[in-house]
Amino acid sequence: MVENRPWANLFAHAVLMVGVALVVFPVYIAIVASTLAPDELMRGTIPLLPGGHGIENYTQMWQSGVSSANSPPAALMLWNSFVMAMAITVGKLFISLLSAFAIVYFRFRFRMFFFWLIFITLMLPVEVRIIPTFQVVADLNMLNSFAGLSIPLIASATATFLFRQFFMTVPEEMLEAARVDGAGPMKFFKDILLPLSVTNIAALFVIMFIYGWNQYLWPLLITTDPDYTTIVMGIQRMTSEENPQWHLVMAAVVMAALPPVLVILFMQRLFVKGLTETEK
Amino acid sequence: MQTKRMTFPGRWLPFALLAPQVIITLIFFIWPAGQALYQSLLREDAFGLKTTFVGLENFARLFRDGSYVNSLSVTVVFAVGTTLVSMSVALLLASTVNRMIRSRSAYTTLLVWPYAVAPALAGVLWWFIFNPSIGIVPYMLEMVGYSWNHRNSGSDAMLLVILAAAWKQVSYNFLFFLAGMQSIPQSLIEAASIDGASPIKRFWTIIFPLLTPTTFFLMVVNVVYAMFDTFGIIHATTAGGPAQATNILVYKVYADGFIGLNLGSSAAQSVILMVIVVALTVIQFRFIERRVNY
Numbered sequence: 001m002v003e004n005r006p007w008a009n010l011f012a013h014a015v016l017m018v019g020v021a022l023v024v025f026p027v028y029i030a031i032v033a034s035t036l037a038p039d040e041l042m043r044g045t046i047p048l049l050p051g052g053h054g055i056e057n058y059t060q061m062w063q064s065g066v067s068s069a070n071s072p073p074a075a076l077m078l079w080n081s082f083v084m085a086m087a088i089t090v091g092k093l094f095i096s097l098l099s100a101f102a103i104v105y106f107r108f109r110f111r112m113f114f115f116w117l118i119f120i121t122l123m124l125p126v127e128v129r130i131i132p133t134f135q136v137v138a139d140l141n142m143l144n145s146f147a148g149l150s151i152p153l154i155a156s157a158t159a160t161f162l163f164r165q166f167f168m169t170v171p172e173e174m175l176e177a178a179r180v181d182g183a184g185p186m187k188f189f190k191d192i193l194l195p196l197s198v199t200n201i202a203a204l205f206v207i208m209f210i211y212g213w214n215q216y217l218w219p220l221l222i223t224t225d226p227d228y229t230t231i232v233m234g235i236q237r238m239t240s241e242e243n244p245q246w247h248l249v250m251a252a253v254v255m256a257a258l259p260p261v262l263v264i265l266f267m268q269r270l271f272v273k274g275l276t277e278t279e280k
Numbered sequence: 281m282q283t284k285r286m287t288f289p290g291r292w293l294p295f296a297l298l299a300p301q302v303i304i305t306l307i308f309f310i311w312p313a314g315q316a317l318y319q320s321l322l323r324e325d326a327f328g329l330k331t332t333f334v335g336l337e338n339f340a341r342l343f344r345d346g347s348y349v350n351s352l353s354v355t356v357v358f359a360v361g362t363t364l365v366s367m368s369v370a371l372l373l374a375s376t377v378n379r380m381i382r383s384r385s386a387y388t389t390l391l392v393w394p395y396a397v398a399p400a401l402a403g404v405l406w407w408f409i410f411n412p413s414i415g416i417v418p419y420m421l422e423m424v425g426y427s428w429n430h431r432n433s434g435s436d437a438m439l440l441v442i443l444a445a446a447w448k449q450v451s452y453n454f455l456f457f458l459a460g461m462q463s464i465p466q467s468l469i470e471a472a473s474i475d476g477a478s479p480i481k482r483f484w485t486i487i488f489p490l491l492t493p494t495t496f497f498l499m500v501v502n503v504v505y506a507m508f509d510t511f512g513i514i515h516a517t518t519a520g521g522p523a524q525a526t527n528i529l530v531y532k533v534y535a536d537g538f539i540g541l542n543l544g545s546s547a548a549q550s551v552i553l554m555v556i557v558v559a560l561t562v563i564q565f566r567f568i569e570r571r572v573n574y
Binding site (some may be wrong): 003008010012013015016019020023024026027029030033041042044046048090094095096098099100101103105107108111114116120121122123124125127128129130131132133135136137140141151152154155156159160168172175176179184185188204210213214216217220221232233235236239246249250253256257260261263264265268271272276 | 284285286288289290291293294295297298300301302304305306307308309310311312313315316319343369372373376377379380383387388389390391392393394395396397398399400401402404405406407408409414415416435447448451454455456459473479508509511512515517530533537544546547550553554557558561
């Protein structure tokens, strides 16, 4: 800031307070609703202060879920979401690191062809090719499995590009020194390239984990077995009931949003780095 | 495209390294996309027994079909609305946060977390506070004489999904605007304020013009987001209703294919969507090359 204007500062703080309040408001209401008894929600407009039934709502949601909506316990759904998110994240990082390594450190035929093939995946989000992709997964007998939930989503052009970009900045001397010392390609990859990429891997990990956790359309299509319900789609089932049990729905919403929000709050620097670099 | 000056020898290793990525891409991306292209040229009879080649008939039908044309215009309204709301709020917040020195990182933390909330959950949250019988916002609107009901009113429903979609996207735009503003040389701002320009004047004559590349980039990203990543918001709340008022294109592809089981039409819609993504991606990448040397 270049000058001191107390009134302008006050006004700026006021604007930001209003902004933060608007951003927090829907989640605050969700937290309030998750602490109320069912009849308190039926009585009309919901109160603005939390009630005293929080613990029992969360315990009920965690242990037994909402059976009328065919929704399993939140503990199971959270676990499913976690497994899916981790499988997608680790899978994406693994195959992207390998392919970026191949593209940067080798000269081989059809290199450009493969590069463009990977690039094309950027342009084909699941949403635009749902039915044929569903058919492929059904033909491979991967419906209702973690493999079906994660493998089709782990191809990643953005991660490959980011690692390629980063590998290009690694000094040539590293490779020369490694080769003089007699290191083979995989040894170089494991002992030199991977340790150098730790920050990039961590930043991408944050972004990919959130991406994986928040998947919605894909699990909705390929899982019918409640044992594989992820939390985000379980909530949709609960809200599409005739009379949703809002106190439990909101307890589930809070539990579903908490893990990725915590990841952002605790790894904000990595998150910002991952976000701004993957979008380039 | 360059490699390193010095590379590893190896005939098979690079292919082995690329194999996982390429196999997954071929099976789950290229093959289904090809299938969509192929199916968009076919028509299946009602029992799925006979398929006939109909050329571009599926596409011609779509554009004669009132509900598809409606879906196109709904998508445009939704995408423009979401982009405008989320970008203008984010710009206001970012330029205000940028004035702060000590509290900057605290405000940033408080504003970025909605990025982590799944679109479907964002939809449910807003659906709940706008719930006509127990929601808090309709209660307040009632006091000023407006009776809110997104179950009957198409415009209410549209406003609801735009708010939910924009709420989630503000944090993303905020981060990029803030980064853009911090890369503007401080000397320009100082020079202007020595010449007596007020903060608002400085914003419109210096900061905003220099942010143009960021703004343009975010416009493309936001349109892509509103068109393709918001399926969850629509599906978890309005389900395209009332009376198709929020039936955006990605939702319609799903509804026509999985609920209506009209494969030919759904495939044709997929192809149109792919063309749109390709166009947007090309715009984004061409533009980014210019952004580097601005």
